Amino acid sequence: MDHASPLGGPTGPNALEVLRTSSMSRVVQGEIEKIILSGVYGPGEKLNEKALADRLGVSRGPVREAFQALNARGLVEMIPNRGVFVQQITRHDAVAIYDVRAGLFGTACRLLAERITADQMANLKVLLAQMDAVGARRDLEAYFPLNLAFHTAIVGGVGNRYLADAYSALVSRLQLFRARGLVHGGGFESSNIEHRAIVAALDARAPLGAFEAGYAHVQSGKHRVMSSGDGPEAQI
Amino acid sequence: MDHASPLGGPTGPNALEVLRTSSMSRVVQGEIEKIILSGVYGPGEKLNEKALADRLGVSRGPVREAFQALNARGLVEMIPNRGVFVQQITRHDAVAIYDVRAGLFGTACRLLAERITADQMANLKVLLAQMDAVGARRDLEAYFPLNLAFHTAIVGGVGNRYLADAYSALVSRLQLFRARGLVHGGGFESSNIEHRAIVAALDARAPLGAFEAGYAHVQSGKHRVMSSGDGPEAQI
DNA sequence: ACGATAAATATTGTCAACGATCTACAATTT
């Protein structure tokens, strides 16, 4: 099975720009991350240095450097003299990650409530309406990107790089916890109700209410995911 | 000036154990991190690969791998074909980091309020009393470790690895923002009052109140630091 | 046939070297 296209193929938009701004190891890191998050390797599976290097058309050096970065981001586990393995996220871990994510998302809502612009507010309401419409049709394929855009608009809208980075690091780790599981809908209604509560609090410029709404929303998402079997799937 | 002792010297407890469990690049990473956080290199200063490698008695490979990890942790900035530089934390950045830290610390307090044990509660009260006593004497040297222990007891007491890691990553970054500045006291009283509010909320097992108390405490700390000149110093 | 031991293979950790890129300085031109 093709895990990755050997570099030089249609990897990026234009290889010229990529290779000038980014170093090889950064490209390699992105490729390996895509491979890991795509789920083809499975949690706990070993990542062979030489095999990856050959597949990506580079030597082991850049691969090892990429491993260090991925390890710091919590996507792989490194055991000295043994090798690098895809990080295993247990059910217990996922709960812990969701708790932190809830706190960060709530914080994002709180901070955004203190500084949200009219344009941002309007954008969120548009997304909300679209999600309502799509949710009524139970169209999961269309709902997913809208939901992602909604969350991104909130977390990114704060304009706090450190908040956004920490949040996306948690989301990445959480992606490791859907061991090849299918995406499974359900909970459109409650999710949309929570979204409305968040927007309402933001519209009222109520930091405390916004925090609570955001925190509760992620916690609800945690319960939705956790209550649906061992190898979980949805993230609404 | 001696930036670091060449490995093999009295760096760690016993080099044998360290070298068996940890790889060289991990040791190197720790050494470089200590060097950076010690502040001898100054924000924005360049870290020369060969110079660091020579000083640590290794080749450039492990140093480059350590750089990747430190970059992912936000302690250095890597510019392709230019080099690695100590991350610069501007005043604006520090404010952003404090905001995230406030949210995380508040979340820690909230989660801890839901599960704190009697032993943990007692420990916090002991620390609180000690800080009161030391604060009354205005003994900053003694206050600092107690304050650190108090915060660590809360964040670590939750038992959430991801929360603790994210929090300490922010604290590390924040350390970059005391550009060789002296530690400057002041605010003992307000800080202690806030500590008491946190403990009271935890004792009452009140998640919401605990969050607010923790969040407000870090925000107050932010204002204490930010209001004291450009190159800030204290972190109480 | 099963388990323990030993050789063989594979993989990791580290290093030194090579080409590519950048930086600093001097010579030249306007």
Add this chain to the structure above:
DNA sequence: AAATTGTAGATCGTTGACAATATTTATCGT
């Protein structure tokens, strides 16, 4: 004199090679 161009040195990015460690396979003994 200021700006620009050209060159020399330093530094970075990558690679291939070697030693150390782990894993697999083969062999031996009970």
